[in-house]
Amino acid sequence: MSAQEQTEPGGWRVFHGTGSAPETPPDLHEAPPWRRFGGGPALPVPPADPETARRRLGPGDITLRLRDEDVDVVNAALLLRRPLLITGPPGVGKSTLAHLISRELGLGRVLEWSIVSRTALRDGLYTSDAMGRAQAIAAWRASLGNAAVQEGGAADPVDTPDAGVKDAPFPISRQQPPVMCDFITLGPLGTALLAHNWARVLLVDELDKSDIDLPNDLLHVLENGSYEVPELVRDAADTARVRTDDSGDRVEIRGGRVECREFPVVVITRNGEREFPAAFRRRCLPLEMRVLTQLFALMEGHIMIRPPGTESLVDEFVQRVQSGGTHSLDQLLNAVQMTTAGGFQADGDARTLVEMLLRDLAKGR
Template identity: 40%
Template structure:
């Protein structure tokens, strides 16, 4: 990566070459399963969840690597592409299981008239959780990201589905055909659903992430393997920086100092994310990196505490 004042604020057009982006900001996005450095206890928690067929609830601050572990597990165990369900305050269990475009079907019925086929298949799609629960030989990998952002009732709504590994699509239980092929989430493949009933044969590997912003019921927690991301250490961050930036751990005193300051700030209660540190080191080690007061100003900008506006 190259650092240069591409924009100078004079309004004069000029040709510039921005150079290569940081490795984690290339598109299409590349999985980070090789760069991820899991703590030993996280490896144990993953194996416990796999053996017990239980969801893994990982709690930690933003940018601590909670959602990256599932990419590594899916790659090592050859579970296929990771299914993702990003939670918001409006997320519902139904949308995670399947999507039904009722208005689209009504519109098609009006266009086709009485002679139309009234086929429901084009208007149904499995959601990420529904796709993960389709019968398969190998379990699928599902990320339920930021579960603590959900409506208060959503974790309770998940309990029965996660415990039984099955659900129904009401629109199909009364449909004239017993078997309907429904498109999977995030792909073009379709799977048969018989009489609206979906039952998993291999319980998916599910990772739920939480920023620790709310509490969950004991009924929900007892159905999960729980793990809390540890505070970073200087040595662990050296390894992470080396893995992501492909630089020697002993790149120089400036990088070491930056890492030590980062660890001290996090230990002191400041909210900082790992990708902020990677951004800072990337700029600090770039060709033509800023120096002196300019470097300090850029580092302050990149490493701004997250709770500050």
């Protein structure tokens, strides 16, 4: 690939791995005909979350060091509207890539869905607070009963909810029963599939920790770019305003169905603990992140300097990872940060502390 193809305006690459926020979001190119969706009404993309980005990417300008082939895979996923399936050891920067893409392309706040063994597809789409709704209905009925009793009306507010309305000190008829949409909250996946004008970035973190059925369940939603909220489908109201994973936001859903306008940038991470079904893997673009190409950039991005002795700590960390141990970048950052403390040396009497910081997490202590 020529340098002109990589940097020329209008070229097929829109992501270059720089992590620099744009003045205006770049054009992501038109989606292939088979990956176009027609959801509505159109919604603006919420602003970025700079504090989260700073924690993930560090306060400096140094970012992940992506190989050219890695950048190509990211751009192919953007162009084809397909999920990225990223493999690599813990702490190598897999989830950081989602924040890098979001910042460089101006795609707003990253939606994060962390997977555990009990996670089900519905957890990512939406939650329904049935208990809260039952309590709200009970309180509503009680308020009608109290008002009716105050006016000498019917004793049973459930059977005669409008009793005492005419002469009540406050208009009981305006006390509407709790509506279903007040107890529905869209999850990260459900929010990512809303009809935003620009693609959202969705991070599905550590999918290989999930139940064996989740990848197949997720496949259907990602393929269709849509889903239904059964509670709202059954509801009498044609439209509903529900909360989203973006704090404080409410959006309108019509007929209980959600469909995206722009397919989200889906970044799925895995630690290689198990394989996924072939049907799932063929719809994702694989990307394997390497330890050696990332550590110095990630470390300098967070700590801002390279203290003396850093190279030996990185070499030791890499050897431990390559020997089959389970380690996280946080351990290396902690060890390097200790070297910035006055008088601390990573060898000699402090060796025991370094061993503790860089211990194999799979061994339980």
